[in-house]
Amino acid sequence: MEWNCVQIFSHPAWAISTFILFFIIKAQQKSAWNPRKCKVQLKGKTAIVTGANTGIGKFIALDLARRDARVILGCRSAARGAAAMREIRQRSGNPNVHVRLVDTSSLSSVREFCQAVLAEEDRLDILVNNAGASGLPRGITPEGLEVSFATNHVGPFLLTHLLLDLMKHSAPARIVNVSSFNHRKGKVDFSHFKGENLTYILDSVYNHTKLHNILWTNELARRLQGTGVTANSLHPGVVMTEMMRHYHWLIRLVFRMVGIFFFKSAEQGAVSSLYCAVAEETEGITGKYFDSNCSLVLPSPLARDPVLAAKSFEYCERLVAAKL
Template identity: 65%
Template structure:
């Protein structure tokens, strides 16, 4: 029997489908956005990376709840397509596209400047955009490209919008991280592309650890302002995040994922929970799992002294630009 014969055998197909069904039942979140009647009428939300995957479904949910939604996207073509789709599906015409390249600090500053000029309030910021598997590349700002896109860009954006969020409080900041942060390490030379191993998702894992560390420190600093800041793992999701990986890896991921991984709509559930659930009012500096449960992140992510240092390093790096 060849491998092809094995994978096409009815017994294998049925067994795999049944196992996948069991896995899906076990990972069902304890919270369902479809049964949550929270309205966001009169609220303004920004979702980065909202043209595809998890980000698009987060934006779609906010639009259905009546929010003014700003899609923060790098591609105008894909962002415009998402804009039209969300408006058509929700009937909410108060959905808008604003372009930003999170890997470029000038672009982040320009985007934030436009938001501060045009928007009177900001109640929800979802830092969702992210990349994985990028080859080694240093941006014009001198940062490693994955670190710029996944961490330093969102870090700068969040800090530039803080005053607007304070004046709009209660407000929520939600940072989409990953359970992979547990495999990450903290080495500040990584920000400039030094001492990194470009193998599979190792660089991505480091950036996701920094996400949680700095979100926790931000939560501590803004505790009395009416803004909450939490990070969340969306689950293992079938998105385009692997588009920079070799074809054979993407093919394997898609085959396995068809049976066992979450759809982008399912992956959006835990970030939406952090952004709108009434029970999280005032909850800050926490990390949530993909089933919407509150869990402890890795020990490094709970190191208060490291958090202060990490935040200060990121402030220095981004303030120079």
């Protein structure tokens, strides 16, 4: 018996199999570590989460607030940051949630943010560098940096560097850098930082920045040995967030349609960051890379190159020093 497409899609078996497949996929999206079962409390601790007004960042901040931490939301938009602050306070029952404006694409904005933090805070126990963007159009910032590299890497690098002494003073403390599995498609060319020799195809530039995130994290962890401050990087998973807002509407539409079945929610995407930030299992672990299921995995061979990591770190040190 021959079946045409109409007969196949109208057959009850199609609906049943689709329903079963949907739940299998959703079950596979669940992480091995459940933050709701983690009893760690953070009373008396201070945490900063960048990009915290939406998506993964907001759920990271919400979880930390539920643990009674003092949470600082690093946001670009005052209005959206204030809305997120109100929501997190209401849902967590924790009034100690605050907004501080920061645009990681602007080194001057990062410096102003850090100056305010250092003036107002006496400790910093957790720093989650979550802010980032994919698919940004070609552009150079007023400080001469390629906009994706400034947003995703140089800004977070400077922010962390300026807050390191406070974190050492607060040790044990944790630095969590949100990278991506896509770092495996990234390349290292230091001319990229100033917008040279770049090909803007989909998320190619984003991939380069995510590779540098891991290289920086590894070298930072090496330099912080013995201080009580750890640094780890991670892949949050393929997540339904606003990360794709800079892409063509058709690409965004396809992403959303596919994402309903295959991608993680923003809350699920926050789990691997929280695992690195609060889990007892990751206490003392540093210089490592975790996947979206909170498993310790090896990043790409390029990301594991210690010589390249040192070069990338030193290049960024010179870059931000030149902008002082």
